[in-house]
Amino acid sequence: MQFIHYRDKELYCEDVPLADLAEEFGTPLYVYTKGQILENLRAIQAPLQEPDHIVCYALKANSNPAILQLLAAEGAGADVVSAGELYLALESGFPPDKIVFAGVGKREDEIEYGLQNDIFSFNAESVQELQLISLVAMRLGKKARVALRVNPDIDAQSHPYITTGLKENKFGISAHEALEAFRYAATLPSLEVSGVHTHIGSQITRIEPFLDAAKFLADLVSRLREAGIAIQHIDVGGGFGVQYVNAITHEGLPLELGDSAPPPLSQFIEQVLPTLQATGCSIWFEPGRSIVANAGVLLTRVLYTKENGVKKFVIVDGGMNDLLRPALYHAYHQIVPVKIETYEHEKVDVVGPICETGDFFARDRLLSKTKRNDLLAVLTTGAYGFVNASNYNARPKPAEILVNGEKVRVVRERQTLEQLFS
Numbered sequence: 001m002q003f004i005h006y007r008d009k010e011l012y013c014e015d016v017p018l019a020d021l022a023e024e025f026g027t028p029l030y031v032y033t034k035g036q037i038l039e040n041l042r043a044i045q046a047p048l049q050e051p052d053h054i055v056c057y058a059l060k061a062n063s064n065p066a067i068l069q070l071l072a073a074e075g076a077g078a079d080v081v082s083a084g085e086l087y088l089a090l091e092s093g094f095p096p097d098k099i100v101f102a103g104v105g106k107r108e109d110e111i112e113y114g115l116q117n118d119i120f121s122f123n124a125e126s127v128q129e130l131q132l133i134s135l136v137a138m139r140l141g142k143k144a145r146v147a148l149r150v151n152p153d154i155d156a157q158s159h160p161y162i163t164t165g166l167k168e169n170k171f172g173i174s175a176h177e178a179l180e181a182f183r184y185a186a187t188l189p190s191l192e193v194s195g196v197h198t199h200i201g202s203q204i205t206r207i208e209p210f211l212d213a214a215k216f217l218a219d220l221v222s223r224l225r226e227a228g229i230a231i232q233h234i235d236v237g238g239g240f241g242v243q244y245v246n247a248i249t250h251e252g253l254p255l256e257l258g259d260s261a262p263p264p265l266s267q268f269i270e271q272v273l274p275t276l277q278a279t280g281c282s283i284w285f286e287p288g289r290s291i292v293a294n295a296g297v298l299l300t301r302v303l304y305t306k307e308n309g310v311k312k313f314v315i316v317d318g319g320m321n322d323l324l325r326p327a328l329y330h331a332y333h334q335i336v337p338v339k340i341e342t343y344e345h346e347k348v349d350v351v352g353p354i355c356e357t358g359d360f361f362a363r364d365r366l367l368s369k370t371k372r373n374d375l376l377a378v379l380t381t382g383a384y385g386f387v388n389a390s391n392y393n394a395r396p397k398p399a400e401i402l403v404n405g406e407k408v409r410v411v412r413e414r415q416t417l418e419q420l421f422s
């Protein structure tokens with residue numbers, strides 16, 4: 001089911017008209033659907049029948065506490081990359097033995113915080129980090145379980161900023177140094193080296209790179225076991241792609257050109273699982289985007305329209321401070337009217353109020369004709385949306401709403417001007 005959908009010509013989130021939410025809570029406004037989040041999580045969990053195959057939600061995609069509590073209650077684990085995310089995960093009820101701590105630059109106090117809370121594992125990314133984890137564990141009289149993140153040099157064919165598994169990327173230990181690094185880690189007294197980890201990138205829309213990564217990991221596990229290192233878990237990372245283009249279709253909307261739809265979520269898992277399961281390891285996944293992206297929209301209101309002889313601009317009240325992805329890496333988000341009032345289309349730039357030319361949501365985009373005060377929905381903004389919001393140009397951060405059927409909950413209040421001063 002599509003939880004964000006048109007009923008006739010009006011856009012709804014589950015059973016709530018989005019126009020009503022904009023009216024009540026103002027714009028810009030993030031709105032999330034609980035139903036879609038749960039459906040996404042279950043699509044990933046369903047093929048993972050074994051109790052020790054775990055879906056660790058990557059908090060970086062969206063760390064709203066209400067969403068975290070929802071996912072924790074559904075049995076998900078958590079993938080965290082900072083003390084802040086670990087704090088949020090613990091407060092939201094994720095069990096420590098289902099938390100993995102990833103990230104290329106963990107500070108000593110963050111390692112200590114993880115150890116004190118007995119998290120399942122650190123995904124270490126360098127030999128120096130292994131040394132530090134061992135030292136901190138020794139100081140605390142603990143044993144730290146670690147997986148080593150190995151960079152398999154696989155091209156995920158995603159955007160360069162979110163491709164992480166190539167040898168020129170900063171992430172992990174390179175494949176040819178992996179065996180050596182594992183051997184060394186096994187000599188450190190306060191480490192239990194039990195896992196291999198990889199994460200080849202984000203918004204990957206084909207299954208082949210994951211199959212390559214699975215084969216690489218299975219092969220690495222057998223080489224490590226031959227070397228006497230008892231690997232018990234494989235962490236495959238996240239990265240499953242979602243549909244940004246034509247996320248919603250309606251006879252009144254222009255048909256968008258672009259990438260074909262990625263395969264259904266469960267297929268990513270079903271296809272890599274046999275290779276991974278053959279190792280006898282427990283299998284961990286770290287999806288972020290695929291759980292929340294299509295569960296969120298950003299509502300924004302048209303302030304003005306203007307033409308300069310070259311272009312037509314639609315100036316909206318949301319900007320790069322609310323949604324950074326288009327400015328950061330030209331990310332594509334479909335933009336649709338909350339009420340379809342015309343079937344006429346026009347090519348426009350949708351731009352925000354920030355004093356930067358890079359402050360745009362869409363360029364040269366065919367959109368339904370718009371006018372002052374129209375409401376627009378920027379789709380597929382549940383992931384890497386609010387988490388990247390800032391106070392640039394001293395603009396308060398938007399509110400966030402979670403919808404469940406007809407029920408509406410404010411899960412983060414809009415920032416006030418006074419909060420900008422504190």
Ligand SMILES: Cc1ncc(COP(=O)(O)O)c(C=O)c1O
Nearest residue numbers: 058199202238239286287288289
């Ligand atoms: C180590 C790691 N795991 C998981 C994720 C989540 O990726 P995605 O949101 O594409 O599923 C990321 C994102 O960059 C990551 O760096």
